[in-house]
Amino acid sequence: MNYDGFFSEDVGSFFRSPVREIFKRVDLSKIYSFAGGYPSAATFPIEDIKSLASEVLSKYGDKALQYGATQGTPELRAAVAERCGVPVEMVQITSSSQQGIDVCTRILVDPGEVILTSNPSYLGAIQSFRSYRADVVGVPHDTDIAEWEKAWRKAIGACIDGGKKIKFLYMIPDFQNPSGETLTLQERSLLVSLAREFDFLIVEDSPYRELRYEGEAVPTIFSLAPERTLHLGSFSKIFAPGFRLGWILGATELLDRIYVCKQSLDLCPPVMDQYMAAEFLSSGRLDANLAKSISLYREKRDLLLSLLERYMPEGVSWTRPEGGLFLYLTMPEGFDSVAFYDKALDAGVAYVAGSFFCTDGSGRNTMRMNFSFLDADRMEPGIRILSSLLKSELLK
Amino acid sequence: MNYDGFFSEDVGSFFRSPVREIFKRVDLSKIYSFAGGYPSAATFPIEDIKSLASEVLSKYGDKALQYGATQGTPELRAAVAERCGVPVEMVQITSSSQQGIDVCTRILVDPGEVILTSNPSYLGAIQSFRSYRADVVGVPHDTDIAEWEKAWRKAIGACIDGGKKIKFLYMIPDFQNPSGETLTLQERSLLVSLAREFDFLIVEDSPYRELRYEGEAVPTIFSLAPERTLHLGSFSKIFAPGFRLGWILGATELLDRIYVCKQSLDLCPPVMDQYMAAEFLSSGRLDANLAKSISLYREKRDLLLSLLERYMPEGVSWTRPEGGLFLYLTMPEGFDSVAFYDKALDAGVAYVAGSFFCTDGSGRNTMRMNFSFLDADRMEPGIRILSSLLKSELLK
DSSP states (O other): OOOGGGSOGGGGGOOOOHHHHHHHHSOGGGSEEOOSOOOOGGGOOHHHHHHHHHHHHHHHGGGGTSOOOTTOOHHHHHHHHHHHTSOGGGEEEESSHHHHHHHHHHHHOOTTOEEEEESSOOHHHHHHHHHTTOEEEEEOOOSSHHHHHHHHHHHHHHHHHTTOOEEEEEEOOSSOTTTOOOOOHHHHHHHHHHHHHHTOEEEEEOSSTTOBOSSOOOOOHHHHOTTTEEEEEESTTTTOGGGOOEEEEOOHHHHHHHHHHHHHHHSSOOHHHHHHHHHHHHTTHHHHHHHHHHHHHHHHHHHHHHHHHHHOOTTOEEOOOSBSSEEEEEOOTTOOHHHHHHHHHHTTEEOEEGGGGOTTSOOTTEEEEEOSSSOGGGHHHHHHHHHHHHHHHHHO | OOOGGGSOGGGGGOOOOHHHHHHHHSOGGGSEEOOSOOOOGGGOOHHHHHHHHHHHHHHHGGGGTSOOOTTOOHHHHHHHHHHHTSOGGGEEEESSHHHHHHHHHHHHOOTTOEEEEESSOOHHHHHHHHHTTOEEEEEOOOSSHHHHHHHHHHHHHHHHHTTOOEEEEEEOOSSOTTTOOOOOHHHHHHHHHHHHHHTOEEEEEOSSTTOBOSSOOOOOHHHHOTTTEEEEEESTTTTOGGGOOEEEEOOHHHHHHHHHHHHHHHSSOOHHHHHHHHHHHHTTHHHHHHHHHHHHHHHHHHHHHHHHHHHOOTTOEEOOOSBSSEEEEEOOTTOOHHHHHHHHHHTTEEOEEGGGGOSSSOOTTEEEEEOSSSOGGGHHHHHHHHHHHHHHHHHO
């Protein structure tokens, strides 16, 4: 039977995650994988979770297994509200921060409307935006703030001239995925001024914020413009991704629409997982575990940076992230990281081609490297293989 | 700040679940509640789940806490495939069967297109359909199959004459929510013939199918027309709703679109919950627990039926479900169960007004009663209060 005539128009704009396609092709444990965005399994508090499961079932009984409130359990909302310093009414618990991205897009964007973002940007967000047939406009980061402002004004101007409504700006200001970059306070303030001047909202995606390995935290965009920002948080990198729990902070008028939407999306987030997360957080175990994760990831980042320094050929440069899970490599112009990928995989090394994160097909000479997942003792052989392949490729 | 100009067009069609609004207003444990569709907490295998959590963390370690496959864990897909007798490629695990409804609508329906359903039908489905601006057309059940066929043909004809495309028919053939009715094999076959004749799909929602208290199981619509049916299953009524796990069975071409959509919706279902569900199922503990649930619910259904028989005034009739969680009361024409609701609640009894489940504002003289949630010993006082209120109302 042919199903072509049955699909909604949105389906024509769906595209598969190339990252997830990579994972289907290979057994990650058998290669040196700098692909993916998986946290290190060493950060998972397995023994804590065993006792948490038993604790919450003893303490809350059937409440932990029954349907829960659409906004999230009162206990988890309160714990997140306290941690983030906002009233509980401004907290919606989501079934993953990916759902946060998706539901914000659903309630805000009609086909053809514009979502501004950085270029490159998070692939899962671009997937969601395109699935609603949004016009995704990416602006590359420029560390010269005057030039960066000029680029934003040009992109915004082009939208306005084209009669296109800009609904929101999507940003990962801390340790961006894929670039690893962090926006300065001045840069964040610029984005807020532009949002106010041109009357659009900001979706601030912040899954890595608590994974800072050096330097001082920069205020969130949400703290600069709470009335205009939907701030997305995640338990995936500070607890365990398998729990599929995140949160949205925002104005109650916006959260109310998200709440009604979530009723028909999935009724409520996973309930026992929420009780465990709340208990983990409020008992202080989350912070203790986070401190260990930070110290592990700092070592791995430092190791990867020193290996790149030692092995990478001339002409290759990379970002030096102050936190998060990724850094971003740039090869000389003309290099094609998509074509190179099969060679690397044949030699046992995986990364994600940078162009997958770009809104306009650019970035062919870039790649994203994850340093959280691969065991530290497997990084050196992986980087040696990759560097030597790159060396012969660049000599061609 | 005024957000009115920011919302997508879909938001204008969102409506809040009146059932969930009821729950916000009252403490369910303090009243006699026949509202809601909550399973009995007595059916939750709390001790099993305590040991399951520990078992899966010991057996699968970090795999139970890491990101999982978008289609679901291989273990749970295989367990569901075996139980349902389908190849594993035809199984997609969802983050609740509500998500199953939502994602089917998302991939199939554009604004203005028609979804056929029974009238009344499941409220959460109507919420999801309307949120995509579908035209929801409901046809009341008629036990005279020739008349029923006539009614379907009339409704379908009106859509075709109006130039409207029918995308799918949504049905809960077993122990329907809210009516409690079950479709005969002949009725199911009729729906399949209509789907083939007029070329639409069928979404068969089957959360209660395994809760049968008497009589023989009728073949699923999916078994009659697997190429044309998306069959939705749920762990909420056979394990625990707090886990937010369901499944979709369907043609691989349809599941492939759902898979790509789910990547951007929430990446994957909750992982540790899936491992627990798979272990619960494949170890036989699910069936043992289900047998106990069935016997408990059978007693509660029988009790409610006998109480209605004993206390309800003349002129009130009700369905006699062979399974599931609900039965449906019909009062004389002119009775208004929406207006009556506040009186009932003041007296300590809750139900859901039948018109909330109707696609066209009909059903004012009906109400849905749940018999799974309220403890058996609280049913008699609840029904006495409700019956005596109804008696005075009907005498007016």
